[in-house]
Amino acid sequence: MEKQFTLFPIDTEFEVPKERTASDGVTLVSFRELVPEITDTGYLTHAIVSYPAKFIPQVVRYAINTYTQEGDWIVDPFAGSGTVGVEAYLCKRNAVLLDLNLLLNHIMPLKIYREKEQLHKEHLCKLLDSMRESKNHRFIPSWSNVQYWYAPEILKLLSHHWGYIYSIEQDVYAAIIKTALLKVSKRFSYTEHRTPKLARSKRKLAAIEGLLRENWKDQLIEIVYDHSLKTLRSLNDFVMQTQHHQNQVDFQGGVDSSYIDVPRECDALITSPPYLQAQEYIRSTKMELFWLGHTDEEIKELSRLEIPYRKADRVIHTPTLDKVRDQLSRPDLHKRLDSYFCHTINALENAMYRLKPNAAACIFVGNPRIDGITVELWRILAEYFSERGYLFEKVYEDRIKTRQLFGVRKNKNPDGMKSEFLLILRKTAV
Ligand SMILES: C[S@@+](CC[C@H](N)C(=O)[O-])C[C@H]1O[C@@H](n2cnc3c(N)ncnc32)[C@H](O)[C@@H]1O
Structure with a gap:
């Protein structure tokens, strides 16, 4: 049975100011400079397994330090390789991690190794x-x-x-x-x-x-x-480093975040949704999944659920998204766009439904291009959620010099992205 969505009441008070442009509405930052204590993106257990389009831990650490307190619960509905889980544990926060990719179930027990004894x-x-x-x-x-x-x-x-x-x-x-x-x-x-x-x-x-x-x-x-x-x-x-840490990191790989029930109320969401295009996480990690004992059928089933390669079941409208649609001529790209926003927003909305009042949702996205048209993801998400009980608080822009896409590969400008954005929404006390 598919879960029904509970939409938040429309609250126009919290609209994203229409006159804002990407350049005047954002705070320019360098997360690497804001979090100088992390000097190596692969420190501790972060790099034990390669994964496409991982978060740099500095972004997560910044969001944790700024928007959560010790003991808080953080949810990540697109957990991938579990960067949010590792950072949460290191900062004495708890986390709920969800992802379609089954790799999460294999990686997390190692990345968050909770025993207190040293290994031999x-x-x-x-x-x-x-x-x-x-x-x-x-x-x-x-x-x-x-x-x-x-x-x-x-x-x-x-x-x-x-x-x-x-x-x-x-x-x-x-x-x-x-x-x-x-x-x-x-x-x-x-x-x-x-x-x-x-x-x-x-x-x-x-x-x-x-x-x-x-x-x-x-x-x-x-x-x-x-x-x-x-x-x-x-x-x-x-x-x-974690001798005295008692916190908890729960994880579930192989689940569709659009429809799974988030098992508990949370104090913050920190996540990075899938890319709009040019990324297939299941296909990229298929070889690993087979060696780890998963079957053709299991993997095919997961690929069918992957965003944005599945049919949209509703069409999302926001002013900025509709503008992009008007400029797009190719029907296949319309479909891709509809699928992407439908399922990405379903998953975010599903997880954000379990946030406590006043909790922050920190969503890290790029500004991808589709058929030469820039899609301002953060703005579209801000427009959508500010109509549904969230306050648009802030957006940070990080102009990336190098971005680690996969293992050793560095790409100066993946998907034509020059900047990445950390959008902060605040759940109102409704
Ligand atoms: C940008 S990656 C997240 C990477 C993660 N932040 C990290 O540091 O490893 C996006 C993730 O969305 C996941 N994904 C795609 N479709 C999904 C779905 N329907 N439900 C849950 N996760 C999905 C992919 O498997 C991928 O791991």
């Missing part, structure tokens, strides 16, 4: 040594065309390593090794591992052929050891 390097190395020697186990992902993505000898070795890992106790050590196996399973495949989407390229095929003429097995296992040990160190640092 010797035990990890013993497991890695046994995995290296073992030929007795085999795991092949339930993926109809797995052979298309691997040279046969590489697939064979990976299937032994994964088989071994699935045969041992599924504890934190096994989870650490899995993060390393995910890394090599992508790197030693025919897909371009430096770009988010799964795509076989001539360049990568040639690179793998070259590798196969070298000592590729040694190179592969070296990466597995290095990455596993690095992850163990990150977890131990996390344990050290």
Whole structure:
């Protein structure tokens, strides 16, 4: 049964001032400069798994420091790799994380490693040594065309390593090794591992052929050891820093945020919705999901729910969005736009419904272009929500120099975006 939406009463008192333009209504900031205590975006457990279009932790930290208090509950309906969860835990806040991508369920127990004891390097190395020697186990992902993505000898070795890992106790050590196996399973495949989407390229095929003429097995296992040990160190640092933290981070991957019930009332929302185009999170992480034991059917089902690749069930209107529509001639782009706003707003509205009065909703978005037309996302969201019981409080503009899109890839101007915006809405006491 699909959930019915409760729309907030229309309250014109809180309209976004119409005369404001993007340049005069915004506060120009650099989140990196505002949060100088974070010098490395991949610090502690943030970088143990690659994920497309991650938040930089500075934005989240700034929103947490400015709009929440210790002990508060924060909801993120587009949690992705869980950046909000990690920052919330570090700042002694609680969090509810939701995302369509099942990867969240695999990542979070490691990213928020709550045990108070340090992990042992010797035990990890013993497991890695046994995995290296073992030929007795085999795991092949339930993926109809797995052979298309691997040279046969590489697939064979990976299937032994994964088989071994699935045969041992599924504890934190096994989870650490899995993060390393995910890394090599992508790197030693025919897909371009430096770009988010799964795509076989001539360049990568040639690179793998070259590798196969070298000592590729040694190179592969070296990466597995290095990455596993690095992850163990990150977890131990996390344990050290959070010795006295008692807060809670609940997470649910594999859910459609438009329709899931947020399990509790929250004091703030901090999120970054999917990109309007050029990003397919499920397809980008499909290889990881298969190795982690998910099936073709599960993954196809999730892809069908992904924003903005599904049909709109209502059409959102705001003055700025309607202006964009008027300028767009291509019907396929109209559909994409309708789908994007319908489902993004459904998910935001669903989560914001569970915010307490006076709570802040902090929504981080870009200004994408569609057919050459700029879509001022923050303004559209501000217009929509200020008609429904939210006060438009503020918008910050961060002119990004480099944006980490995926792992090591830096893109100066993804999707034609030059700036990113943190929109702050305040729930009124209705
Ligand atoms: C910009 S990413 C969020 C990245 C996250 N802030 C981080 O730091 O890792 C947007 C997320 O929206 C998720 N998403 C797309 N459609 C969704 C849906 N219908 N329900 C829930 N999440 C969805 C994608 O899986 C993706 O993780």
